[in-house]
Amino acid sequence: MKNLIKEFTKGIIRENPTFVLVLGLCPTLAVSVSVANGIGMGIAATFVLLGSSLIVSLVRDFIPDKIRIPCYIVIIATFVTITELCMKAYSPVLDRSLGIYVPLIVVNCIVLGRAEAFACKNNLASSFYDGLGMGVGFTLALILISAIREFLGSGQILGHTLFKGFEPVFVFGMPSGALLVIGLLLGFFNLLKNRKT
Amino acid sequence: MSLQELLTIFISAVFIYNVILSRFLGLCSFIAISKETKPALAMSSAVMFVIVMSSAITWFVYRFLLLPFGLTYLRTISFILVIATFVQFVEMVIKKLSPQLYRAFGIYLPLITVNCAVLGVAVLNIDMFFINGKQVAGSFYYSVFQGACVGLGYTLAMLLMSGIRERLELCNIPKSLKDFPLAFIIASILSLSFMGFSGFKF
Numbered sequence: 001m002k003n004l005i006k007e008f009t010k011g012i013i014r015e016n017p018t019f020v021l022v023l024g025l026c027p028t029l030a031v032s033v034s035v036a037n038g039i040g041m042g043i044a045a046t047f048v049l050l051g052s053s054l055i056v057s058l059v060r061d062f063i064p065d066k067i068r069i070p071c072y073i074v075i076i077a078t079f080v081t082i083t084e085l086c087m088k089a090y091s092p093v094l095d096r097s098l099g100i101y102v103p104l105i106v107v108n109c110i111v112l113g114r115a116e117a118f119a120c121k122n123n124l125a126s127s128f129y130d131g132l133g134m135g136v137g138f139t140l141a142l143i144l145i146s147a148i149r150e151f152l153g154s155g156q157i158l159g160h161t162l163f164k165g166f167e168p169v170f171v172f173g174m175p176s177g178a179l180l181v182i183g184l185l186l187g188f189f190n191l192l193k194n195r196k197t
Numbered sequence: 198m199s200l201q202e203l204l205t206i207f208i209s210a211v212f213i214y215n216v217i218l219s220r221f222l223g224l225c226s227f228i229a230i231s232k233e234t235k236p237a238l239a240m241s242s243a244v245m246f247v248i249v250m251s252s253a254i255t256w257f258v259y260r261f262l263l264l265p266f267g268l269t270y271l272r273t274i275s276f277i278l279v280i281a282t283f284v285q286f287v288e289m290v291i292k293k294l295s296p297q298l299y300r301a302f303g304i305y306l307p308l309i310t311v312n313c314a315v316l317g318v319a320v321l322n323i324d325m326f327f328i329n330g331k332q333v334a335g336s337f338y339y340s341v342f343q344g345a346c347v348g349l350g351y352t353l354a355m356l357l358m359s360g361i362r363e364r365l366e367l368c369n370i371p372k373s374l375k376d377f378p379l380a381f382i383i384a385s386i387l388s389l390s391f392m393g394f395s396g397f398k399f
Contacts, residue, residue: 022377023225026313030221069310070281077274085270100320103273107313109225175219176388183381190373 004129011133017110018141019189024110027101028142029178035158038146039139040094041101044083046135048105049114051079053131056119063120072115073106080106110138148181149173203342210346212394216314217354218387223314227355228380237359238352245348247287247309248318251280252344255319256337264330276319284310318347357387 017023024045031041055075063071084102087095095102105111114134119127151157153173155166171177216222223244230240255276263269288306292299309315322343326336333339361383370379 022228025228026221026224029224070278073277073281073310074274077277081270081273084273100317100324103320104222104313104317106273106277107311107316109311112311171389174388174392175221176385176392178221179381179385179388183378183385186381187371187374187378190375190378194373 004125007126007129008133008136011130011135011137012140013137015134016137016141017113017134018138018145019186021110021113022186023113024108024138025182027104027108028138028145029175029182030101031098032142032146032149032178032181033153033173034150035143035146037094037097038142040087040091041098042135042139042142044087044098044102045105045108045110045138046132047083048076048079048108049111049135049138050128050131051082052076052111052115053119053127054124056115057122057124057127060120068120069112069116072112072120076111076115077106110134145178145181145185148185149177153177202339206339206343207346208394210343211350211353212391215350215354215388215391216317216347217351218384218391220317222317223312223351226308226312227351227358227384228377231355231358231380232362234356234359234363237355241348241352241355243306244309244312244314244351245345247280247284247312248315248348248351249341249344250287251283251315251319252322252340253337254279254283256322256340259323259327260332260337264327269330272320272323277316280315280319281310314347314351318344354387358384361387 011017015021018025018028027041027045031037052072052075056072059071059075080103083105084095087098087102114131118130122130147157149172151162152169153171155161155163155168169177172181210216214220217224217227226240226244231237258275258279259269259272263271263275268275284306288299291306322336322340325343326333326339358380362380365379365383374382
């Protein structure tokens with residue numbers, strides 16, 4: 001049990017997929033315009049990560065080594081399609097604002113990376129907690145980035161105005177603002193790490 | 198199909214909606230391989246070739262398999278499978294025909310399978326050139342042309358970035374900003390300058 005908790009928590013801080021492993025940045029930057037988008041994307045990616053980790057760890061003994069990557073991709077793509085169809089049905093607004101980045105979860109390096117690095121070598125329970133931890137870590141990172149961007153870019157968080165008289169800096173809602181925020185955040189986390197050692 | 202439309206696609210794919218700097222597709226390879234100009238160019242040419250070919254292939258798959266049989270919801274699965282198979286095939290052919298080129302491409306070729314730009318362009322083509330399940334006139338040519346333009350945009354961004362990062366090697370950079378963080382900050386400034394194109398209209 002202690003081991004499982006460790007698998008879960010490592011994805012959140014020590015091996016955070018976005019800030020430490022620097023994986024899967026395309027969707028992170030593209031959809032982090034608002035916190036609502038960030039949460040939506042995070043939940044979608046967590047679902048795909050969890051589902052694909054479970055299935056990959058279940059079938060890991062049956063897949064021949066040579067064709068494992070295509071097999072993983074098919075498994076992942078199936079879950080992405082499920083997510084895509086559910087999102088279209090139950091929240092079309094979110095689907096429209098995430099756009100082509102929903103099908104692009106297939107090529108998100110985090111999902112394939114976990115399948116290849118963890119789920120294909122470990123049993124069901126630890127793969128489940130690993131997937132969940134990575135998903136939560138990814139979602140938290142998305143929320144952090146999108147909160148900074150939404151606040152600076154439009155002066156709001158989740159659609160609520162925080163301060164009166166705050167003049168928004170529009171560039172943070174633009175692509176270049178996203179790159180700047182992630183660059184500075186990565187530098188900040190590096191600084192913290194260097195301080196510790 | 199008119200020259201004006203082609204020009205619009207060209208300008209918007211290369212400059213206004215540059216794959217990397219404004220759509221964020223293929224960002225991982227962009228950050229990882231842009232340290233020197235030579236591998237950056239090898240990667241860009243490989244990506245461009247794969248994007249053009251996969252735009253053509255996915256168009257055929259969508260038009261003649263998915264649309265007539267009402268299977269459009271299988272778009273993601275079928276596209277990624279086709280792209281992965283195609284990349285594997287190209288790798289085998291190049292290995293057989295020209296070991297020299299194979300060595301030049303090295304690990305970049307298999308990496309392209311998980312490059313979001315390839316799948317992104319395929320999905321984008323379908324979104325743009327098939328409206329309500331009907332193809333726009335000349336959609337095949339538009340798709341392939343857009344693929345080529347996106348590849349050009351990728352090459353342009355790669356070249357700019359690797360040129361800048363080569364010069365950075367000699368600079369004195371704060372320790373915590375080295376490599377990734379600084380690369381992102383430079384990309385941000387590049388993207389800011391590309392925003393200047395966004396007023397272009399034809």
